[in-house]
Amino acid sequence: MFCKTLTASDTSTHGGFSVPRRAAEDCFPPLDYNQQRPSQELVAKDLHGLEWRFRHIYRGQPRRHLLTTGWSAFVNKKKLVSGDAVLFLRGENGELRLGIRRAAHIKNGTSFHSLCTQPLNRSNFADVVHAISMKSVFSIYYNPRASSSEFIIPVHKFWKSLDHSFSVGMRFKMRFESEDAAEGRYTGVVTGISEMDPVRWSGSKWRCLLVRWDDIDANRHNRVSPWEIEPSSSISSSNSSLSPGSKRNRVGLPSGKPEFMVPEGIGASDFGESLRFQKVLQGQEILGFNTHHDGANSQIMHRSEISRRFPCSNGSGIAAIRNIGRDTLVNPDISYKGVGFEESFRFQKVLQGQETSVSPPCRRGPTADDTRESDSPGAPDVGQLSGTRSGWSSLMQSYNTHSHIGPSAQVSSPSSVLKFQHVSNPFANVNPIHNLNSQEKERRVHKSSSFHAPETYGDRIPSSTGGHGSRRRHLGSLDSFGPSADTVQLGDSQPLSAQPTFRTSQELASSCKSSCRLFGFSLTEGGHDAAKEDNMVQATSSLGAGAFLPRIGEQFNTQPPAVTNTVGSSYTKVSNLYAVRDIVYDIAL
C-alpha cells in the first residue's frame, strides 16, 4: 500500500495524479514497459464498496506513473483538495482498495462546524436534560475529524489530570509529537484561571487555565485545559527556561501546510509497518474494541493531538444526540445479518473519521438492567474520586460544591464516527449539566448554533463484568455498552437498509480478535472476502431498487447516456436515475 498527500497539481483540474514510482511498482499491476506508453485500467474500491476506475499510464520524459482518466471525477466526488491524502492498498488477490484522508482544515469558526455536523441544538439539549433527569441512557455521536471539541478527550487523560493540581505561578509542559517523530514540548507558566471564552460564552462557569507560554512567537491560545498539560519539575520563575525563537516550526493556526497531521517521516516506503501506519491515521480509533482487556492503556490519543495543536478550536464536535429511554429497548430477538461485518468494520477503522459511513449498531449482550445494577458498586468509587483527587477538580466547584463528578467519555466505536455513551448513575448523578441554572442553559443554547458542550461529559459507570484492569473505574468494555443497537447516527450518514451487527457482544469481540484486517484484506491470514462483498452489494443495491449498480468512471464506457438529447418523459426518467445515483454517492462520499 501507499499513501500520498495530494499536491496542487494532483487536485488541479489541469492534470491527473502523479503516482510515486515506488508506489506504482509496489501497488499496481505491472505494466508492459516495452510499449511506447504502457497503460492499464485500475479499479479500486473505496470504503463504501464503490468502484473507482483510473487510467494508469507510464509516460512523459522522464517516464513517470500517472493516473489520468477517472482521477478528476474521483477528486470532484470526494471533494479532495490539496493537502488531502489518498491511500491505495493492494490485496493478495490483486484487488485494489483506496481511501482518502482529509487534511485537518482550519475551520472558519464554529459556525462552520455546525454546518458540517448535526449541531447540538435546543431540541437535542432538551433530550439530554430529560435523559439525565429520567436517569435514562443517551448517546452522543462525535466525529473528531469533522470538528473538534475541546472537551471530548480520551478518558485516561482526564483521569491522569486528576493526579496533579495546578495553581497560579506553576510551571507546566505540554507534550506534542513533532514531525520528526521525536517528542517535543512547549512550556509555560500558569497565570490564572479564566472562563473558556468570555466573549462567546460570557458567564459560563466552565473554567480553564490561563497560561503564558515561554515560546514567545507561538501564538497559541493562552487558555488550556488541565488535561492538556502536566506540571513541570522546575518551579515558578516565569521566564527561567524561556527558549526564544524555537527551532521548531510554529504549530499554531497560521500553519498552512498540515504537516503536523501528516508526519513527514512516514512516506510510502514506511507504510508496510502497521505500527507506523497507525500513527498516520488522524483522530481515528485504532484499537477499538480491543480495549476490552486493557481499556485504560489503549485509549486513543487523538484528542490530545488535536487539542494541543488547535488549542483554540472550541467547536463542538457533537454530531447528534439521541435520547433513548432505557425502557425503550426493542425486542432483543431482533438481529441483523452480521455477515462480513468484521470486514467493513476493520476497513472503517483504518480510515480516519473523515468519511462518513454507516454507523454499525452494536448489540449488547446483557439488557439495560445490567447497567443499572452495576451502578451500585461503581458509585462509591466515583464519589470518592472527586473527593480525594482534589487537584483541578476545584475548577469545577463553581458548578456545584457538592458535586460528585465522575466524567469519563468513552471512545470505543467501530465506526468512523466515534460514539460516546452515557449511563446516568442514580447514586452519583450530579452532573455538571445538572447544575446549570436555567438562565445559563438558555444562554448557551442561544449563543451560537454550534454548541460549547463541556457539560456533555457523561458519568460512565463500570458494568458488573469487572476484571478488565487494575482500576475499578475502567474505561468501558463491550458488555457495558448500553443499548447502542437502538442508536443510529443522525446527520450526514443516512442509515442504509442493511445494518449488520453481531448477535452478541462476545461474537463481536471474538471476531475482532480473530483477524487483523486492513481495507478488507487480512494482514495476518488468508482473505475470505466473499462474504463482505455480498454484504456490500446488498446494502447498496437496495438503494437504487436494482436499477443500477454502484459504478464510477462512466467515461470508460463507450458512451454515457445522452441526457441532453433525450426528450419528453424519458428525459425526466433519466434525470431521476442519475439523481438516485448521485444520492447514493452523496451519502457514501
Next chain:
Amino acid sequence: MFCKTLTASDTSTHGGFSVPRRAAEDCFPPLDYNQQRPSQELVAKDLHGLEWRFRHIYRGQPRRHLLTTGWSAFVNKKKLVSGDAVLFLRGENGELRLGIRRAAHIKNGTSFHSLCTQPLNRSNFADVVHAISMKSVFSIYYNPRASSSEFIIPVHKFWKSLDHSFSVGMRFKMRFESEDAAEGRYTGVVTGISEMDPVRWSGSKWRCLLVRWDDIDANRHNRVSPWEIEPSSSISSSNSSLSPGSKRNRVGLPSGKPEFMVPEGIGASDFGESLRFQKVLQGQEILGFNTHHDGANSQIMHRSEISRRFPCSNGSGIAAIRNIGRDTLVNPDISYKGVGFEESFRFQKVLQGQETSVSPPCRRGPTADDTRESDSPGAPDVGQLSGTRSGWSSLMQSYNTHSHIGPSAQVSSPSSVLKFQHVSNPFANVNPIHNLNSQEKERRVHKSSSFHAPETYGDRIPSSTGGHGSRRRHLGSLDSFGPSADTVQLGDSQPLSAQPTFRTSQELASSCKSSCRLFGFSLTEGGHDAAKEDNMVQATSSLGAGAFLPRIGEQFNTQPPAVTNTVGSSYTKVSNLYAVRDIVYDIAL
C-alpha cells in the same frame, strides 16, 4: 407574480429560460424597447434570502423575453428538472422574489424516499413506543411533497369515512379533480378486505379494501382505504355502470407530465386571483393557523389528491420523529426574537412543501398540562365514536377490539414541512401502534428502510378552548399545540442559528390574521419589509462567520476568483471559502 412550469428547453444546459411575455411585462422592470436588444440584470431572492441574478434579455425573431446568464446556475443549484416550476413575485418596491415548486416525481420505490427524508428508522420507532408508553408528547414531521404516506390524510376525511361502512359487493365511487377543473369519478365494487401489501408487510394487521374498478384500463391499485372512496347509490351488479375506454386520461403512474398537479386552466394570467393560486400549490397547507375558527372545513385536501392518483405509493412520508418528554420542557422564559417572523412564515406557506427550510418553532401559550386536562371531556366523545360509527372501523378490530380509536392527524404547520403532533390521551390511549405485537413491530422495522406507518395516527384530543365548531372533536387549534417549541425538524434542513418564534400563541395568531402576505410582500396592505430583511441577513450571515454574504451569480462580477491559478496555501483557502458557500447553498436549496 407568475408561475411557469419548466420545459425541457428551460432546464436544458443548451439554453436559458423562456419567460412568458405577459409575465415579463407584469413582473419584471420594463425594458427600453428602443434598443436593439434590450436587457437588464434581475436580482431575485428565494425563500431563504439567497439572491439569484439573471440576465433578462428581449431578443429573437419574433421577439421574446429570456433569462440567460445565471439561469443555468439556478437550475443546477436547485436541481430543477423539466416539470418543476418557478414562481416570480414582484413587490411594491420592485424587489423580486422567486421560488420553486418541484413536480411530483414518481419515486423509484420506497428506498428512494428513505434517502430523501430522514427515514423512520428503528431508533425513531423506539422513541414513539417510548413516548406512548410514557404518555408523553411526540411529533412527527411530514413532508407531503418529498414523499407521500397512504395513511396521513386530512382528518376530516377520516371522520367522514366513519359515516359509512363498506362491505363486499358494495359499489363505491372515488372522486377526483380532473385537469379541466371539473370533477370526475371512478367507480368500482368492493371485493374484499385485504392486507395493504402482503409482500412488503406480510402479516401486517392493517387492512384495506380490495376493489375492482369499473374502468378496465385503469391500472390503478386495487387496494384503497375507506377514506378514499364513498358509497355509490346504486347497489351491486358488478359491471352495471361500467364505462369502458374512459375518455379521461389515465391518471396512474405511467403519466409522465404531472399536469394533474399543475392544473392547465391556471396560467400566468390567472394568478392574480389568490383563490385559484391556492389550487396550484400542491400538498401545501394553505390555510394553516387560520383554521382556528373553522378547523373542519378548512383542512387541506392535498392528501386526497395525491392518494387518488398514486394509489400504490405507499412510501412513508414520515420525515423525522422527535421524542420529547412532556417533562422535558425547558424554561418557559426562553424566547426567540420574533421580529419579522410572520414574513418568512407567510413566505414559506406560499411555497409547497418541497423546499426544505427551517421549521419555525412555535411556542404554545398554555403548558402541557392544559392538554392533559382537556383529555377528560374529549375522551368519552372519542370512545363513543368508535362504538357508534360501526362502519369501517371494523377493519381495525384486529388491532384491538376494545380500542377507542380517536385518530386525528393535525395538519397545521407554518413551515413547508407539515407538522403532526400527537398528544397521548390517558383516557383513550389505546393506539394502533400500541397493539402490535413485538414480532410485528420488528418486521415492520426491518422490512425496509422506509417505513410503512399506518400506526402513526395520533390521538388528537381537543383542548379546553372549545367552541371552534359544531363538533366537539374539532381539528385542533393554536392553543392545543403542545410544546412544539422544542421540536426542530431533523433531516435535510439544518437549523440555522436564529429561529424566530412568537412569545405567545396569541401573538402568533394575531399576526397571522393581521396581514396576508406572499413572499414577504403584503397582499392586503403596505409592506414593511425591513424587519424581515434584517432577520434574514442575521440568520444567514452567521453561517459564514461574516466571511461572505450569500450571493449567487458570480459571473456577473468582473472576474471570479481564479481558483485554478492560485497556488499554495491560498489555493486551499479559496477552496475552503467556496466550500463554505456551497454548504450554505446545499442547506438552503
Next chain:
DNA sequence: ATGTGGGCCTACCGCCGACAA
C-alpha cells in the same frame, strides 16, 4: 406566443511533454 433545434463561439477540462527542483 413560445418550445425546440442548429449554428457557433468560448471556456475549461484534461492529456501531453518540457523543464526544473
Next chain:
DNA sequence: TTGTCGGCGGTAGGCCCACAT
C-alpha cells in the same frame, strides 16, 4: 524523481437565430 507549466485538442456550456406549432 516528481511538481508545475505551456501547448493543445475535445467536449460541453451557453448565446444567438430560424423554424415550427
